[in-house]
Every structure is written in C-alpha cells, then in structure tokens.
Amino acid sequence: MSTLPYTIEELITVVLAKSFKDGEVGFTGLATGGAAALYITGIPLAAMEFARQTHAPNLTILLAGWSINPVFSEIRELPSAEFDSGLQNLPCEAQMETYPGPYAVRRGDVDFGFGSGVQVDRAGNINSTCVGDFNKPKVRLVGSILLPEHMTCFRREYIMMPHHEVRSFVEKVDYVSGVGYPGGDAGRQALGLTMGGPEWIVTPKCIFEFDRAAGQARLRSIHPGIDPHDVLNSTGFAIDTDGIPTTQAPTTEELAILRRKVDPHHALIPHGGE
Amino acid sequence: MGRTSKLTSLQEAAAIVKDGQRLTLGGFAIYQRPMAFARELVRQGRRDLTIVGVVNAIEADLLIGAGCVSRIETSYVGLEKFGLARNFRRAAEAGTLDTVDYPELIAWDRFRASQEGIPFWPCTFLGGSGIVEYNKDIVPFDCPVTGARLWAVPPAAPDVVVVHAVMGDEYGNVAFHDRKMLPQSVDITHTRSCDTIIVTVEKIVSGREMRKRPDLVEIPALRTTHIVEVPFGAHPTSLLGIYDCDEDAFRDYATASGTPETFADYLDSTVHPPGGHAGYLEALGVERLLALRNVELPA
Numbered sequence: 001m002s003t004l005p006y007t008i009e010e011l012i013t014v015v016l017a018k019s020f021k022d023g024e025v026g027f028t029g030l031a032t033g034g035a036a037a038l039y040i041t042g043i044p045l046a047a048m049e050f051a052r053q054t055h056a057p058n059l060t061i062l063l064a065g066w067s068i069n070p071v072f073s074e075i076r077e078l079p080s081a082e083f084d085s086g087l088q089n090l091p092c093e094a095q096m097e098t099y100p101g102p103y104a105v106r107r108g109d110v111d112f113g114f115g116s117g118v119q120v121d122r123a124g125n126i127n128s129t130c131v132g133d134f135n136k137p138k139v140r141l142v143g144s145i146l147l148p149e150h151m152t153c154f155r156r157e158y159i160m161m162p163h164h165e166v167r168s169f170v171e172k173v174d175y176v177s178g179v180g181y182p183g184g185d186a187g188r189q190a191l192g193l194t195m196g197g198p199e200w201i202v203t204p205k206c207i208f209e210f211d212r213a214a215g216q217a218r219l220r221s222i223h224p225g226i227d228p229h230d231v232l233n234s235t236g237f238a239i240d241t242d243g244i245p246t247t248q249a250p251t252t253e254e255l256a257i258l259r260r261k262v263d264p265h266h267a268l269i270p271h272g273g274e
Numbered sequence: 275m276g277r278t279s280k281l282t283s284l285q286e287a288a289a290i291v292k293d294g295q296r297l298t299l300g301g302f303a304i305y306q307r308p309m310a311f312a313r314e315l316v317r318q319g320r321r322d323l324t325i326v327g328v329v330n331a332i333e334a335d336l337l338i339g340a341g342c343v344s345r346i347e348t349s350y351v352g353l354e355k356f357g358l359a360r361n362f363r364r365a366a367e368a369g370t371l372d373t374v375d376y377p378e379l380i381a382w383d384r385f386r387a388s389q390e391g392i393p394f395w396p397c398t399f400l401g402g403s404g405i406v407e408y409n410k411d412i413v414p415f416d417c418p419v420t421g422a423r424l425w426a427v428p429p430a431a432p433d434v435v436v437v438h439a440v441m442g443d444e445y446g447n448v449a450f451h452d453r454k455m456l457p458q459s460v461d462i463t464h465t466r467s468c469d470t471i472i473v474t475v476e477k478i479v480s481g482r483e484m485r486k487r488p489d490l491v492e493i494p495a496l497r498t499t500h501i502v503e504v505p506f507g508a509h510p511t512s513l514l515g516i517y518d519c520d521e522d523a524f525r526d527y528a529t530a531s532g533t534p535e536t537f538a539d540y541l542d543s544t545v546h547p548p549g550g551h552a553g554y555l556e557a558l559g560v561e562r563l564l565a566l567r568n569v570e571l572p573a
Contacts, residue, residue, distance in 0.1 A: 191401030
C-alpha cells in the first residue's frame with residue numbers, strides 16, 4: 001500500500017462515511033490497541049465524524065454506547081477503557097448514565113453499528129463465542145456480548161474484520177453470536193427477525209455486501225492494489241471476483257478534511273501522505 | 275430498643291454465601307467489582323457457585339480459577355484490554371464449567387425481571403442465535419397479543435447480591451456519586467433484584483453525615499442486609515471517582531492466570547497469606563495504593 005497516497009484505514013473510513021445518511025444514529029464500542037480496536041472503534045468513529053463534517057451534520061455518534069457526540073477536535077487520544085473516569089471527562093454533548101437510557105435499542109433507535117468476531121460466514125452470521133463445538137470448545141471466547149442486539153435490533157450492521165483469512169471467513173460459523181441471513185430475507189422473517197441485519201463485511205482487502213434474497217455474501221468492491229486472487233484465496237466460502245469494481249479512492253479534498261478537520265490529532269486512525 | 279447495626283466483618287459477610295448458591299457480584303466488566311469479597315470467598319473455599327451476571331471479568335475468572343464456580347450465566351467473560359479470561363477459558367474448554375450465554379441487554383433485563391417479581395422477561399430477537407440453540411432455560415412461545423414468536427427468558431434470581439460502593443452508614447444506607455456511569459447503574463439494578471444484599475464500602479460514616487445528601491442514597495437501609503467497611507475493596511478494578519484501575523496488578527493477574535500452576539502460585543502468594551484483606555493491602559504497599567487515588571480539588 002506504500003505506493004498509494006492514503007492508508008487503507010483512510011480508504012475504508014471515507015467509503016463507510018458516504019454510506020451514512022444525515023440524521024442517522026451510529027453506535028460503536030470502545031476498544032483500544034491493535035487491529036481489532038482500529039476496525040471496531042477508530043475507523044467507525046472517523047467515518048461517523050467525517051460524515052458529520054460533510055454531508056451528515058445531524059448524525060449522532062454513540063461512543064462506547066454512552067458518550068453522545070464526542071468533540072473530536074478536543075480529543076488528543078482515546079481513553080483506553082469504556083467506564084474509567086477518563087471517558088467521563090471526554091468532551092461530548094450528552095452522557096447516558098443509566099440503562100434503560102435515552103435511546104431504546106429494541107425500538108430501533110440505533111440505525112447502524114459495528115461488530116466483529118473470530119468468524120464470519122457466507123450468510124453473514126458472526127461468532128465471538130467459541131471455536132469448535134459449543135459443549136467441548138477448542139477455544140472458548142468471551143461470549144455473544146451485544147452482538148445479538150447489533151444484528152437484529154440495530155437497523156443495519158457493518159461487520160468489521162481486521163484480518164481477512166480463510167480461518168475467519170468460513171462456510172458456517174461454529175456458533176451464531178449474531179444472526180445474518182440464513183435462508184435469506186425469508187429465512188430471517190421465519191426466525192421472527194423483523195429488523196436489521198448485516199449490511200457489509202469490511203476487511204483490509206475488500207468490502208462484501210449481501211444478496212439478501214439468497215442470503216449470501218458477495219463482493220461489492222476490492223481495494224486498490226489488492227489482487228483478486230488474494231481475496232479468493234483468503235476467503236473460505238465461494239465468491240465471484242469477476243467484474244468487481246475497485247473500492248472508490250478518497251479524493252485529495254476528502255483526505256484533507258479527514259486529516260485536518262476530522263482527526264487532526266491522529267487519535268483515531270493512521271494517516272498517510274503529507 | 276435501638277436501631278440494629280448491620281455492620282459485619284468481611285469474613286462473616288462472605289460466610290453468608292453458601293455452597294451451591296446463585297451469586298451476583300456487582301460492577302460491570304473490569305470496573306468496580308467487589309474483589310475483596312471475591313478473594314474472601316476463595317479463602318473460605320466456597321464451592322459449586324453459579325455466577326449470575328451481565329458482563330463479567332476478573333471477579334468471575336478469579337473464582338473460577340480457584341475452583342469455586344460450577345456454572346456461569348452471562349453475556350461476556352473477559353478482561354477487556356488485558357485479554358481473555360484465561361481461567362474461564364480453560365474451565366469451559368475442559369468441560370468443568372457450565373457456560374450459559376445470554377445477550378447483554380437481556381442479561382441486564384433478567385435482573386429487571388427479578389426486581390419486578392415477574393416470571394420471565396419477553397425477548398423478541400433471539401431467532402437463529404446460538405443462544406437459543408444452546409441455552410435451554412430460554413423458552414420459545416407465541417405472543418398472546420400479536421402471535422409473533424417470542425422467547426421467555428428466566429429472571430436472574432440471585433440468592434445473594436454483593437456490590438462495592440463509596441460510602442454508607444451502619445444501618446445500610448449506601449450513597450453513590452452524583453455522576454454515575456453504567457457500572458453504577460447496573461449495581462442499582464442488582465441491589466433491587468434480590469433480598470440478600472451485601473454492600474462493601476470504602477468508608478462507613480455516621481447516619482448524620484449520610485443525611486446531608488439523601489438524594490445520593492441509591493441503596494436505602496431497607497434493602498441492605500449487611501454492610502462491610504473494606505477500603506480499596508475493588509482493587510485491582512477501579513472505583514469511580516475514588517481510585518483507578520491498578521493496571522500493573524491486572525497484567526500480573528493476566529500473566530499468572532496463563533496456566534493452572536502459575537495461577538495456584540498467584541493464589542498462594544496474593545490471596546491466601548494470613549491477614550486477609552488487610553494483609554493483601556499491606557503487601558501491595560502504601561505508595562502503590564496512594565498512587566491509584568483520584569485526587570480532585572474541592573468543589
């Protein structure tokens with residue numbers, strides 16, 4: 001990527017930002033350190049703030065679910081924990097002190113969120129609970145956390161996968177922590193799921209979208225400089241790379257907004273150029 | 275006849291929890307956990323507990339690693355930025371721990387069901403999830419009003435709830451900080467979900483002192499069964515507004531929990547030495563504890 005005038009994180013940030021509509025509400029957790037944190041916190045925050053600074057001034061950011069519309073121009077680095085006093089003092093517009101609070105997840109107040117897991121499958125199911133059989137797991141992980149809500153109560157979910165490898169892009173997840181489109185839209189309906197579902201799967205190599213009638217992930221775009229064979233060889237379920245467009249690169253003007261206005265202290269994502 | 279004092283020693287309070295009971299330890303993730311109480315349960319060799327929680331971390335992992343727990347019902351067990359909960363992971367993989375998974379909001383709502391005394395909490399969004407595939411305590415039913423598929427989630431129904439808070443009086447009135455966050459909010463819900471409530475506090479103050487800010491008393495005496503003075507009772511987790519997370523202690527814990535052998539050494543050197551909680555604090559040392567304090571200018 002060193003030949004490109006932007007980082008992969010900048011590329012993804014701007015593409016995500018353009019998919020948000022004015023007036024929407026976006027939810028993200030707070031993770032720090034490492035690629036996973038970048039994909040579920042840093043990039044989502046940069047994308048939401050980019051949208052606010054450009055076409056979506058009325059977008060609401062729910063940082064860590066409870067710090068509402070943080071003021072990034074005053075933030076030099078993100079606190080490292082969701083409920084330490086550091087985040088209590090983070091400049092923002094409002095704070096949610098109690099659950100139930102000022103927004104109602106199950107009524108559909110959250111338009112979109114960002115989730116991840118160790119596995120995602122062709123139908124868009126994600127797994128953060130275990131590898132192998134649930135009753136005798138090879139690896140027991142943290143559990144479902146809020147992913148069931150992300151994938152059914154939020155109106156759409158961006159699945160953020162920091163590592164695009166065969167072992168994490170599987171035919172069928174070992175445990176469904178968050179439900180995708182098993183049996184397509186009709187399958188979701190039959191399960192009683194009336195709202196939400198995964199919108200995209202975002203990786204360092206490409207972006208997937210969903211054929212919702214068929215309940216299958218398909219490529220939406222491949223990032224600049226990435227060989228389609230690399231995407232094929234990294235994905236553990238069948239995909240078609242023919243005729244897939246290249247992910248739209250950010251313009252010089254967009255990069256300037258991102259670097260100077262959205263993330264002036266480089267607290268959210270790595271930046272290139274300049 | 276004078277009013278009854280509910281002041282209790284840490285040992286006596288921990289002895290209220292019996293083998294095989296359903297126990298809720300307050301706080302949320304790696305914040306404000308009643309760690310001194312959990313360590314006392316380890317010293318007393320409690321067995322076969324069921325941990326009922328919302329988002330669990332070091333307090334559960336410690337008890338699991340010490341062999342006190344046979345079942346856990348929650349949405350998460352991990353150490354956040356300090357990594358996986360390794361005793362939990364080992365026990366789940368070995369099949370010695372029954373893991374019962376719930377979604378995060380529903381795990382919280384289970385305590386609201388207990389608070390309201392209702393037999394289940396209705397959930398709309400569980401179709402297709404591993405949670406209903408493997409958690410047979412959740413029962414599907416058709417909504418009597420709309421006919422839609424719903425799931426009946428059992429109440430948390432803890433036998434004992436333990437939370438750690440800032441201050442209280444001997445009668446069991448317990449005050450929280452004016453500015454709360456979700457870990458304090460979940461503690462308020464916890465203490466309204468059960469009839470046996472043990473509160474450990476940083477400091478016991480007079481009833482007169484407490485009456486200066488009755489609006490901050492989130493746990494009135496009528497709810498509290500026992501109150502225990504335990505300074506630095508949440509260490510190594512943080513207590514909002516009073517002290518920060520001891521990150522070095524967390525990292526030591528994470529490393530020690532890497533194998534059963536190193537964890538046994540950890541328990542021997544950190545939890546079991548004589549002197550109980552006072553001995554634990556003494557071993558940490560005054561300088562280290564003072565450095566964790568939140569110090570603010572008076573308002």
